[in-house]
Amino acid sequence: MRNLIAFFKRFQIFLVFVLLQIVALSAYVQYSDFARLQVFSSASRINGGLFEVRNSFTKHFNLEGTNRKLEWENARLREKLKISNYKIDRELIQIEDTNYRQQYLYMAAAVINNTYDKRNNYMTIDIGKNHGIRKGWGVISSKGVVGIVHLVGESYSVVKTILSKNINVDVSMRDGGAFGLLKWDGINPKICQISGISNDISIKKFTKVITRGGSGIYPKGIPVGVITKRKSIEGKPLWDLQVRIAEDFRTIQHVYVIKNVMLDELKELEGRIPPDKEEEDF
Amino acid sequence: MNIFVLNSARFVLFVLFQVLILNNLEPGLGLYAMIYPLFIFMLPFQMGTVPLMLTSFAFGLVIDSFSNTFGLHASSAVVMAFFRPIIFKWLSPRDGYDSVESVNVYSMGGRWFLYSYGTLLLIHHTWFFSIESFKLNEFIWILLKIGLSVPSSFLLSLLVQFIFISNKKAIR
Numbered sequence: 229m230r231n232l233i234a235f236f237k238r239f240q241i242f243l244v245f246v247l248l249q250i251v252a253l254s255a256y257v258q259y260s261d262f263a264r265l266q267v268f269s270s271a272s273r274i275n276g277g278l279f280e281v282r283n284s285f286t287k288h289f290n291l292e293g294t295n296r297k298l299e300w301e302n303a304r305l306r307e308k309l310k311i312s313n314y315k316i317d318r319e320l321i322q323i324e325d326t327n328y329r330q331q332y333l334y335m336a337a338a339v340i341n342n343t344y345d346k347r348n349n350y351m352t353i354d355i356g357k358n359h360g361i362r363k364g365w366g367v368i369s370s371k372g373v374v375g376i377v378h379l380v381g382e383s384y385s386v387v388k389t390i391l392s393k394n395i396n397v398d399v400s401m402r403d404g405g406a407f408g409l410l411k412w413d414g415i416n417p418k419i420c421q422i423s424g425i426s427n428d429i430s431i432k433k434f435t436k437v438i439t440r441g442g443s444g445i446y447p448k449g450i451p452v453g454v455i456t457k458r459k460s461i462e463g464k465p466l467w468d469l470q471v472r473i474a475e476d477f478r479t480i481q482h483v484y485v486i487k488n489v490m491l492d493e494l495k496e497l498e499g500r501i502p503p504d505k506e507e508e509d510f
Numbered sequence: 511m512n513i514f515v516l517n518s519a520r521f522v523l524f525v526l527f528q529v530l531i532l533n534n535l536e537p538g539l540g541l542y543a544m545i546y547p548l549f550i551f552m553l554p555f556q557m558g559t560v561p562l563m564l565t566s567f568a569f570g571l572v573i574d575s576f577s578n579t580f581g582l583h584a585s586s587a588v589v590m591a592f593f594r595p596i597i598f599k600w601l602s603p604r605d606g607y608d609s610v611e612s613v614n615v616y617s618m619g620g621r622w623f624l625y626s627y628g629t630l631l632l633i634h635h636t637w638f639f640s641i642e643s644f645k646l647n648e649f650i651w652i653l654l655k656i657g658l659s660v661p662s663s664f665l666l667s668l669l670v671q672f673i674f675i676s677n678k679k680a681i682r
Contacts, residue, residue, distance in 0.1 A: 241559045241592070248567045248588045255581035256641065275576050282530055343577070345536035347642045350578040386578055414643065415651060417538075478536075 271356065271381030276340070279352055280384075283340040287481060294481045301370040332447050333487040335359065337367075340384075344417040344477040349391040351375070353483060356383045366445035366486040372474030373397060373410075373439060373452050374483050391417055391477060398443050399452050402436040404429065410452065410471070417477055420453065422469040427460045429467075437471050444494040446486060513554060521569060524549040529576040532666075540639075540655035541662060546573055546583075547634050548667040550590050551627055552613050559595050566591035579642075586638040593633050601626050615671045628664060635660050 236243065287294075341352040355361055357380050367374040367387045375389035376397075390397055391412050399422060400407035408424040425431065435455045441448030457470035488494075528546045535543065550566050557565075570584030577583065601622060615623045639655045 241563075244560050244563055245588065245592045248563055249585055252567070252570070252581040252585035252588065253641070256579070256585065272575065278530075278576075343533065343536065345538065345540065345542065346577075346579075348579075352578075414648065415540075 271352065271379045271384045271386045273382060273384075276352060276354070276381060276384030279341040280354060283338070287338070290479055290481060293479055297370055298482070331488060331490055333489065334484040335361075335487070337483050337485055339481050339483055342389075342477065342480060344389075344391055347414045348393055349389045349417075349477070350378065351387045351389055351480070351483075353385055353387055353485070354383070355485065356381045356385045358383050360487075361385050361485060364445070365488075367483050368446065368450050368486060369475050369480055369483045371451070371476070373446060373450055374475055374480070376445060377485065387483070389477060390420060390473065397446075397452070398440040399437050400440040401431060401455075402438050402449075404431065404435070406431065407440050407442070408469070418472055419456070420471045420473050422471055423466065425467045425469065427465050427467045431455060431458055431467060431469065433458065444488050444491045517553065520549055520552070521572075525569075525572055525576070528573055533577050539658055540651065541658040542655070543659060543662045543666050544635070544638075545663070545666055545670060546570075546587070547590055547631055547663065548627075548670065550587060550594065551630060551667075555598075555613060559592065562594065563588050563591040582638065582642060585641060586634050589637045590630055590634040593630060597626050597629050614675050615668065616675060623668075627667065628660075631660050631663055631667075632656070635663070 337353040337355045365377045375387045378388040379386040397410040406429045408422040437452040439446040439450040453471040453473040456472045566587040570587030573583040
Protein backbone atom coordinates (compact mmCIF):
# COMPACT_ATOMS: atom_id res chain seq x y z
CA MET A 229 0.00 0.00 0.00
CA ARG A 230 2.80 2.36 0.88
CA ASN A 231 4.46 1.55 -2.40
CA LEU A 232 1.27 2.36 -4.24
CA ILE A 233 0.99 5.77 -2.59
CA ALA A 234 4.64 6.42 -3.32
CA PHE A 235 4.02 5.49 -6.92
CA PHE A 236 1.09 7.86 -7.18
CA LYS A 237 3.08 10.65 -5.60
CA ARG A 238 5.95 10.14 -7.93
CA PHE A 239 3.89 10.09 -11.11
CA GLN A 240 1.25 12.51 -9.85
CA ILE A 241 1.84 15.06 -12.60
CA PHE A 242 1.76 12.54 -15.38
CA LEU A 243 -1.35 10.86 -13.97
CA VAL A 244 -3.24 14.15 -13.78
CA PHE A 245 -2.09 14.87 -17.32
CA VAL A 246 -3.41 11.54 -18.59
CA LEU A 247 -6.67 11.94 -16.69
CA LEU A 248 -7.35 15.40 -18.13
CA GLN A 249 -6.45 14.19 -21.62
CA ILE A 250 -8.86 11.29 -21.31
CA VAL A 251 -11.68 13.62 -20.25
CA ALA A 252 -10.97 16.14 -23.00
CA LEU A 253 -10.34 13.71 -25.84
CA SER A 254 -13.23 11.39 -25.06
CA ALA A 255 -15.44 14.46 -25.14
CA TYR A 256 -13.95 15.45 -28.51
CA VAL A 257 -14.11 12.03 -30.13
CA GLN A 258 -17.64 11.06 -29.09
CA TYR A 259 -19.18 14.44 -28.47
CA SER A 260 -22.52 13.55 -30.01
CA ASP A 261 -23.20 10.96 -27.30
CA PHE A 262 -22.56 13.37 -24.45
CA ALA A 263 -25.84 15.05 -23.67
CA ARG A 264 -24.17 16.96 -20.84
CA LEU A 265 -21.71 18.48 -23.23
CA GLN A 266 -24.36 20.78 -24.64
CA VAL A 267 -23.45 23.05 -21.76
CA PHE A 268 -20.06 23.49 -23.35
CA SER A 269 -21.14 24.58 -26.79
CA SER A 270 -22.43 27.74 -28.32
CA ALA A 271 -25.96 26.34 -28.03
CA SER A 272 -25.92 27.24 -24.34
CA ARG A 273 -27.58 30.39 -23.14
CA ILE A 274 -24.57 32.43 -22.08
CA ASN A 275 -22.49 31.71 -25.14
CA GLY A 276 -25.39 32.09 -27.52
CA GLY A 277 -26.27 35.36 -25.85
CA LEU A 278 -22.76 36.68 -26.28
CA PHE A 279 -22.72 35.74 -29.95
CA GLU A 280 -26.09 37.34 -30.45
CA VAL A 281 -24.81 40.63 -29.04
CA ARG A 282 -21.85 40.44 -31.39
CA ASN A 283 -24.09 39.58 -34.30
CA SER A 284 -26.24 42.62 -33.60
CA PHE A 285 -23.16 44.69 -34.46
CA THR A 286 -21.62 42.69 -37.26
CA LYS A 287 -24.74 41.82 -39.22
CA HIS A 288 -24.84 45.35 -40.60
CA PHE A 289 -21.57 44.86 -42.42
CA ASN A 290 -23.11 42.56 -45.01
CA LEU A 291 -26.51 44.19 -45.10
CA GLU A 292 -26.34 45.10 -48.75
CA GLY A 293 -25.48 41.62 -49.92
CA THR A 294 -28.05 40.04 -47.64
CA ASN A 295 -30.74 42.37 -48.92
CA ARG A 296 -29.90 41.54 -52.50
CA LYS A 297 -30.14 37.85 -51.73
CA LEU A 298 -33.49 38.21 -50.01
CA GLU A 299 -34.80 40.44 -52.80
CA TRP A 300 -33.81 37.86 -55.34
CA GLU A 301 -35.54 35.16 -53.38
CA ASN A 302 -38.64 37.28 -52.86
CA ALA A 303 -38.85 37.91 -56.58
CA ARG A 304 -38.61 34.22 -57.28
CA LEU A 305 -41.30 33.38 -54.74
CA ARG A 306 -43.54 36.16 -56.03
CA GLU A 307 -43.43 34.54 -59.44
CA LYS A 308 -44.98 31.48 -57.92
CA LEU A 309 -47.87 33.33 -56.29
CA LYS A 310 -51.32 32.79 -57.67
CA ILE A 311 -51.81 36.46 -58.54
CA SER A 312 -48.85 36.46 -60.91
CA ASN A 313 -50.18 33.52 -62.88
CA TYR A 314 -52.73 33.69 -65.63
CA LYS A 315 -55.60 31.53 -64.65
CA ILE A 316 -56.57 29.04 -67.28
CA ASP A 317 -59.48 27.05 -65.95
CA ARG A 318 -61.71 30.12 -65.17
CA GLU A 319 -63.73 28.53 -62.39
CA LEU A 320 -64.96 25.68 -64.56
CA ILE A 321 -63.41 23.13 -62.30
CA GLN A 322 -62.94 23.77 -58.64
CA ILE A 323 -59.72 22.08 -57.53
CA GLU A 324 -59.66 21.11 -53.95
CA ASP A 325 -56.11 20.13 -53.21
CA THR A 326 -56.32 16.67 -51.76
CA ASN A 327 -53.62 15.38 -54.05
CA TYR A 328 -50.91 17.34 -52.34
CA ARG A 329 -50.09 17.32 -48.69
CA GLN A 330 -47.50 19.44 -46.98
CA GLN A 331 -44.38 17.38 -46.30
CA TYR A 332 -41.68 19.92 -45.51
CA LEU A 333 -42.06 22.92 -43.23
CA TYR A 334 -39.51 25.73 -43.14
CA MET A 335 -38.49 27.92 -40.26
CA ALA A 336 -36.35 31.01 -40.82
CA ALA A 337 -33.31 31.59 -38.57
CA ALA A 338 -30.45 34.07 -38.34
CA VAL A 339 -26.85 32.85 -38.24
CA ILE A 340 -25.17 34.37 -35.22
CA ASN A 341 -21.83 32.58 -35.34
CA ASN A 342 -20.13 30.72 -38.13
CA THR A 343 -16.77 29.27 -39.13
CA TYR A 344 -15.55 27.92 -42.47
CA ASP A 345 -11.85 27.43 -42.00
CA LYS A 346 -11.60 24.66 -39.40
CA ARG A 347 -11.64 20.93 -40.03
CA ASN A 348 -15.21 20.68 -38.71
CA ASN A 349 -17.26 23.79 -39.13
CA TYR A 350 -20.33 24.68 -37.13
CA MET A 351 -22.73 27.59 -37.12
CA THR A 352 -24.92 28.83 -34.31
CA ILE A 353 -28.46 29.88 -35.15
CA ASP A 354 -30.90 31.81 -33.01
CA ILE A 355 -33.71 29.25 -32.69
CA GLY A 356 -33.78 26.20 -30.47
CA LYS A 357 -35.93 23.88 -28.39
CA ASN A 358 -38.39 26.67 -27.64
CA HIS A 359 -39.15 26.85 -31.34
CA GLY A 360 -39.49 23.10 -31.73
CA ILE A 361 -36.13 22.40 -33.35
CA ARG A 362 -34.84 18.86 -33.04
CA LYS A 363 -31.50 17.22 -33.71
CA GLY A 364 -30.99 15.85 -37.19
CA TRP A 365 -33.16 18.30 -39.13
CA GLY A 366 -31.80 19.73 -42.34
CA VAL A 367 -30.72 23.34 -42.81
CA ILE A 368 -30.68 25.15 -46.17
CA SER A 369 -30.30 28.72 -47.33
CA SER A 370 -31.77 30.53 -50.29
CA LYS A 371 -28.80 29.34 -52.36
CA GLY A 372 -28.44 25.72 -51.35
CA VAL A 373 -27.72 23.10 -48.74
CA VAL A 374 -26.10 24.30 -45.50
CA GLY A 375 -26.00 21.43 -43.01
CA ILE A 376 -27.72 19.42 -40.30
CA VAL A 377 -28.84 20.48 -36.81
CA HIS A 378 -26.30 18.99 -34.43
CA LEU A 379 -27.00 20.30 -30.91
CA VAL A 380 -30.15 21.97 -29.62
CA GLY A 381 -30.22 24.40 -26.72
CA GLU A 382 -33.15 26.25 -25.16
CA SER A 383 -33.15 29.07 -27.67
CA TYR A 384 -30.07 28.45 -29.78
CA SER A 385 -28.85 25.51 -31.77
CA VAL A 386 -25.62 24.44 -33.41
CA VAL A 387 -25.63 23.34 -37.04
CA LYS A 388 -22.94 21.07 -38.45
CA THR A 389 -22.29 22.52 -41.89
CA ILE A 390 -21.41 20.52 -44.99
CA LEU A 391 -17.83 21.72 -44.44
CA SER A 392 -17.22 18.88 -41.96
CA LYS A 393 -15.72 15.45 -41.75
CA ASN A 394 -18.22 12.62 -42.29
CA ILE A 395 -21.19 14.83 -43.09
CA ASN A 396 -22.28 12.46 -45.92
CA VAL A 397 -25.21 14.31 -47.46
CA ASP A 398 -27.16 12.26 -49.96
CA VAL A 399 -26.70 13.98 -53.35
CA SER A 400 -27.40 13.15 -56.97
CA MET A 401 -26.73 14.62 -60.42
CA ARG A 402 -29.63 16.63 -61.79
CA ASP A 403 -29.03 15.18 -65.25
CA GLY A 404 -28.50 11.46 -65.16
CA GLY A 405 -29.41 10.80 -61.58
CA ALA A 406 -26.19 9.12 -60.45
CA PHE A 407 -26.00 9.46 -56.70
CA GLY A 408 -23.26 9.58 -54.09
CA LEU A 409 -22.28 11.09 -50.78
CA LEU A 410 -21.05 14.64 -50.28
CA LYS A 411 -17.81 14.92 -48.29
CA TRP A 412 -15.31 17.64 -47.49
CA ASP A 413 -11.54 17.23 -47.40
CA GLY A 414 -10.94 20.29 -45.22
CA ILE A 415 -8.97 22.33 -47.72
CA ASN A 416 -11.09 24.79 -49.66
CA PRO A 417 -14.37 26.09 -48.17
CA LYS A 418 -15.81 26.46 -51.68
CA ILE A 419 -15.05 22.95 -52.95
CA CYS A 420 -16.59 19.69 -51.71
CA GLN A 421 -16.16 16.14 -52.95
CA ILE A 422 -18.60 13.44 -53.96
CA SER A 423 -17.65 9.83 -53.36
CA GLY A 424 -19.20 6.56 -54.34
CA ILE A 425 -20.04 7.18 -58.01
CA SER A 426 -18.83 4.42 -60.30
CA ASN A 427 -16.62 5.68 -63.11
CA ASP A 428 -18.46 3.93 -65.90
CA ILE A 429 -21.26 6.46 -65.50
CA SER A 430 -20.49 9.43 -67.71
CA ILE A 431 -20.54 12.70 -65.82
CA LYS A 432 -19.91 15.97 -67.62
CA LYS A 433 -18.30 19.04 -66.18
CA PHE A 434 -20.75 21.73 -65.00
CA THR A 435 -23.43 19.16 -64.21
CA LYS A 436 -25.69 20.56 -61.51
CA VAL A 437 -25.71 18.62 -58.23
CA ILE A 438 -28.88 18.48 -56.16
CA THR A 439 -29.98 16.74 -52.97
CA ARG A 440 -31.39 13.29 -53.47
CA GLY A 441 -33.91 13.43 -50.66
CA GLY A 442 -33.12 9.87 -49.74
CA SER A 443 -32.72 10.20 -46.00
CA GLY A 444 -35.71 12.47 -45.61
CA ILE A 445 -33.65 15.34 -44.24
CA TYR A 446 -33.85 17.56 -47.30
CA PRO A 447 -36.50 17.63 -50.00
CA LYS A 448 -35.36 16.33 -53.37
CA GLY A 449 -33.88 18.97 -55.65
CA ILE A 450 -32.29 21.48 -53.28
CA PRO A 451 -29.21 22.79 -55.14
CA VAL A 452 -25.81 21.72 -53.81
CA GLY A 453 -23.39 22.98 -56.44
CA VAL A 454 -21.76 22.37 -59.79
CA ILE A 455 -19.19 19.74 -60.79
CA THR A 456 -15.93 21.49 -61.59
CA LYS A 457 -13.39 18.70 -61.86
CA ARG A 458 -13.44 14.98 -62.26
CA LYS A 459 -10.79 12.34 -62.43
CA SER A 460 -10.79 8.66 -61.64
CA ILE A 461 -9.28 7.37 -58.42
CA GLU A 462 -6.28 5.15 -59.06
CA GLY A 463 -6.97 1.51 -58.33
CA LYS A 464 -10.68 1.95 -57.73
CA PRO A 465 -13.52 2.05 -60.22
CA LEU A 466 -14.81 5.32 -58.79
CA TRP A 467 -14.87 8.99 -59.81
CA ASP A 468 -13.17 11.63 -57.70
CA LEU A 469 -15.57 14.54 -58.24
CA GLN A 470 -15.00 18.11 -57.12
CA VAL A 471 -18.10 20.23 -56.52
CA ARG A 472 -18.16 24.00 -56.29
CA ILE A 473 -20.85 24.45 -53.64
CA ALA A 474 -23.68 26.92 -54.18
CA GLU A 475 -23.65 28.53 -50.75
CA ASP A 476 -20.84 30.89 -49.80
CA PHE A 477 -20.20 30.15 -46.14
CA ARG A 478 -18.19 33.33 -45.68
CA THR A 479 -21.18 35.63 -46.01
CA ILE A 480 -24.10 33.46 -44.90
CA GLN A 481 -26.56 35.23 -42.58
CA HIS A 482 -30.01 33.70 -42.98
CA VAL A 483 -30.96 30.05 -43.15
CA TYR A 484 -34.07 27.87 -43.08
CA VAL A 485 -34.48 24.84 -40.85
CA ILE A 486 -36.48 22.07 -42.50
CA LYS A 487 -38.95 19.88 -40.70
CA ASN A 488 -40.02 16.73 -42.50
CA VAL A 489 -43.51 15.88 -41.29
CA MET A 490 -43.24 12.32 -42.59
CA LEU A 491 -39.77 11.58 -41.26
CA ASP A 492 -41.00 9.21 -38.55
CA GLU A 493 -42.98 7.22 -41.07
CA LEU A 494 -39.96 6.96 -43.38
CA LYS A 495 -37.68 5.86 -40.56
CA GLU A 496 -40.16 3.33 -39.26
CA LEU A 497 -40.56 1.87 -42.75
CA GLU A 498 -36.83 1.69 -43.43
CA GLY A 499 -36.25 0.18 -40.01
CA ARG A 500 -38.32 -2.79 -41.07
CA ILE A 501 -35.80 -3.85 -43.73
CA PRO A 502 -34.34 -7.09 -42.36
CA PRO A 503 -30.59 -6.97 -41.75
CA ASP A 504 -28.33 -8.89 -44.12
CA LYS A 505 -28.00 -12.42 -42.85
CA GLU A 506 -25.68 -13.68 -45.57
CA GLU A 507 -22.80 -11.58 -44.33
CA GLU A 508 -23.01 -13.14 -40.92
CA ASP A 509 -22.87 -16.62 -42.37
CA PHE A 510 -19.55 -16.05 -44.10
CA MET B 511 -2.06 44.32 -8.15
CA ASN B 512 -3.16 41.09 -6.60
CA ILE B 513 -1.90 38.28 -8.76
CA PHE B 514 -5.18 36.39 -8.60
CA VAL B 515 -7.23 39.38 -9.76
CA LEU B 516 -4.72 40.09 -12.51
CA ASN B 517 -4.89 36.57 -13.87
CA SER B 518 -8.68 36.41 -13.64
CA ALA B 519 -8.91 39.62 -15.64
CA ARG B 520 -6.48 38.17 -18.17
CA PHE B 521 -8.57 34.98 -18.33
CA VAL B 522 -11.67 36.93 -19.39
CA LEU B 523 -9.83 39.26 -21.76
CA PHE B 524 -7.96 36.45 -23.51
CA VAL B 525 -11.18 34.47 -23.95
CA LEU B 526 -12.99 37.46 -25.41
CA PHE B 527 -10.09 38.32 -27.73
CA GLN B 528 -9.78 34.75 -28.96
CA VAL B 529 -13.48 34.08 -29.35
CA LEU B 530 -14.89 37.33 -30.63
CA ILE B 531 -12.02 38.40 -32.88
CA LEU B 532 -9.51 35.69 -33.73
CA ASN B 533 -12.01 32.88 -34.28
CA ASN B 534 -13.63 34.99 -36.97
CA LEU B 535 -10.44 35.79 -38.83
CA GLU B 536 -10.28 33.07 -41.44
CA PRO B 537 -7.84 34.16 -44.13
CA GLY B 538 -7.73 30.71 -45.73
CA LEU B 539 -5.06 28.00 -46.14
CA GLY B 540 -5.88 26.79 -42.64
CA LEU B 541 -4.23 29.72 -40.89
CA TYR B 542 -5.66 29.88 -37.38
CA ALA B 543 -4.03 32.45 -35.10
CA MET B 544 -4.36 31.65 -31.40
CA ILE B 545 -3.64 34.10 -28.61
CA TYR B 546 -4.82 32.03 -25.67
CA PRO B 547 -1.59 29.98 -25.25
CA LEU B 548 -0.05 33.24 -24.06
CA PHE B 549 -2.34 33.15 -21.01
CA ILE B 550 -1.01 29.76 -19.98
CA PHE B 551 2.52 30.93 -20.70
CA MET B 552 2.14 34.07 -18.56
CA LEU B 553 0.76 32.32 -15.48
CA PRO B 554 3.10 32.79 -12.48
CA PHE B 555 6.34 30.81 -12.25
CA GLN B 556 5.58 29.54 -8.79
CA MET B 557 2.54 27.55 -9.88
CA GLY B 558 2.95 23.78 -9.61
CA THR B 559 2.34 21.65 -12.67
CA VAL B 560 -0.93 20.15 -11.39
CA PRO B 561 -2.69 23.49 -10.63
CA LEU B 562 -1.27 24.77 -13.91
CA MET B 563 -2.84 21.90 -15.84
CA LEU B 564 -6.17 22.26 -14.04
CA THR B 565 -6.28 25.99 -14.78
CA SER B 566 -5.39 25.34 -18.42
CA PHE B 567 -8.04 22.65 -18.67
CA ALA B 568 -10.76 25.00 -17.40
CA PHE B 569 -9.48 27.75 -19.66
CA GLY B 570 -9.43 25.49 -22.70
CA LEU B 571 -12.93 24.27 -21.93
CA VAL B 572 -14.22 27.85 -21.95
CA ILE B 573 -12.57 28.44 -25.34
CA ASP B 574 -14.07 25.15 -26.53
CA SER B 575 -17.53 26.15 -25.48
CA PHE B 576 -17.37 29.20 -27.71
CA SER B 577 -15.78 27.61 -30.75
CA ASN B 578 -17.70 24.29 -30.81
CA THR B 579 -14.63 22.10 -30.61
CA PHE B 580 -15.84 19.93 -27.68
CA GLY B 581 -12.61 19.49 -25.71
CA LEU B 582 -10.01 19.95 -28.43
CA HIS B 583 -8.72 23.25 -27.09
CA ALA B 584 -8.81 21.91 -23.52
CA SER B 585 -6.68 18.95 -24.54
CA SER B 586 -4.13 21.14 -26.32
CA ALA B 587 -4.00 23.59 -23.42
CA VAL B 588 -3.27 20.76 -20.97
CA VAL B 589 -0.48 19.50 -23.23
CA MET B 590 1.04 22.97 -23.23
CA ALA B 591 0.75 23.25 -19.44
CA PHE B 592 2.37 19.85 -19.07
CA PHE B 593 5.39 20.87 -21.15
CA ARG B 594 5.78 24.38 -19.71
CA PRO B 595 7.81 23.44 -16.61
CA ILE B 596 9.96 21.08 -18.67
CA ILE B 597 10.83 23.75 -21.22
CA PHE B 598 11.38 26.32 -18.48
CA LYS B 599 13.76 24.02 -16.67
CA TRP B 600 15.59 23.31 -19.88
CA LEU B 601 16.05 27.02 -20.65
CA SER B 602 16.58 28.27 -17.11
CA PRO B 603 19.08 31.11 -16.65
CA ARG B 604 22.18 30.64 -14.51
CA ASP B 605 20.72 32.13 -11.35
CA GLY B 606 17.34 30.48 -11.73
CA TYR B 607 14.00 32.21 -11.89
CA ASP B 608 14.02 33.46 -8.28
CA SER B 609 14.46 37.12 -9.09
CA VAL B 610 11.79 37.17 -11.80
CA GLU B 611 8.22 37.99 -10.89
CA SER B 612 6.31 37.75 -14.13
CA VAL B 613 6.84 35.87 -17.35
CA ASN B 614 7.02 38.12 -20.37
CA VAL B 615 9.28 39.39 -23.12
CA TYR B 616 10.68 42.28 -21.06
CA SER B 617 11.52 40.42 -17.89
CA MET B 618 13.10 37.43 -19.60
CA GLY B 619 14.59 38.85 -22.78
CA GLY B 620 13.75 38.31 -26.44
CA ARG B 621 15.91 35.27 -27.09
CA TRP B 622 14.56 33.34 -24.11
CA PHE B 623 11.00 34.22 -25.11
CA LEU B 624 11.60 33.10 -28.69
CA TYR B 625 12.95 29.71 -27.65
CA SER B 626 10.54 28.91 -24.83
CA TYR B 627 7.31 30.31 -26.24
CA GLY B 628 8.19 29.19 -29.76
CA THR B 629 8.73 25.60 -28.62
CA LEU B 630 5.58 25.53 -26.51
CA LEU B 631 3.54 27.04 -29.33
CA LEU B 632 4.89 24.44 -31.75
CA ILE B 633 3.93 21.63 -29.35
CA HIS B 634 0.50 23.14 -28.77
CA HIS B 635 -0.30 23.72 -32.45
CA THR B 636 1.04 20.35 -33.55
CA TRP B 637 -1.16 18.61 -31.01
CA PHE B 638 -4.18 20.75 -31.89
CA PHE B 639 -4.08 20.27 -35.65
CA SER B 640 -3.14 16.58 -35.48
CA ILE B 641 -6.02 15.71 -33.17
CA GLU B 642 -8.36 17.93 -35.17
CA SER B 643 -7.72 16.03 -38.42
CA PHE B 644 -6.71 12.64 -37.01
CA LYS B 645 -5.98 11.28 -40.45
CA LEU B 646 -2.60 10.29 -41.77
CA ASN B 647 -3.38 11.15 -45.38
CA GLU B 648 -3.92 14.80 -44.50
CA PHE B 649 -0.36 14.99 -43.21
CA ILE B 650 0.94 17.64 -45.60
CA TRP B 651 -2.12 19.77 -45.07
CA ILE B 652 -1.59 19.58 -41.29
CA LEU B 653 2.04 20.61 -41.74
CA LEU B 654 0.96 23.61 -43.80
CA LYS B 655 -1.52 24.61 -41.10
CA ILE B 656 1.12 24.35 -38.38
CA GLY B 657 3.71 26.18 -40.47
CA LEU B 658 1.38 29.10 -41.11
CA SER B 659 -0.31 29.29 -37.71
CA VAL B 660 2.71 29.09 -35.42
CA PRO B 661 4.45 32.23 -36.77
CA SER B 662 1.24 34.22 -36.84
CA SER B 663 0.31 33.22 -33.28
CA PHE B 664 3.84 34.03 -32.15
CA LEU B 665 3.89 37.50 -33.75
CA LEU B 666 0.45 38.22 -32.36
CA SER B 667 1.55 37.28 -28.84
CA LEU B 668 4.64 39.46 -29.19
CA LEU B 669 2.48 42.36 -30.36
CA VAL B 670 0.03 41.95 -27.49
CA GLN B 671 2.87 42.10 -24.98
CA PHE B 672 4.43 45.16 -26.60
CA ILE B 673 1.12 46.97 -26.50
CA PHE B 674 -0.27 46.00 -23.12
CA ILE B 675 2.71 45.50 -20.80
CA SER B 676 4.60 48.63 -19.92
CA ASN B 677 8.35 48.23 -20.06
CA LYS B 678 9.21 50.04 -16.81
CA LYS B 679 6.82 48.11 -14.67
CA ALA B 680 8.02 44.78 -15.97
CA ILE B 681 11.69 45.45 -15.25
CA ARG B 682 11.00 46.56 -11.70
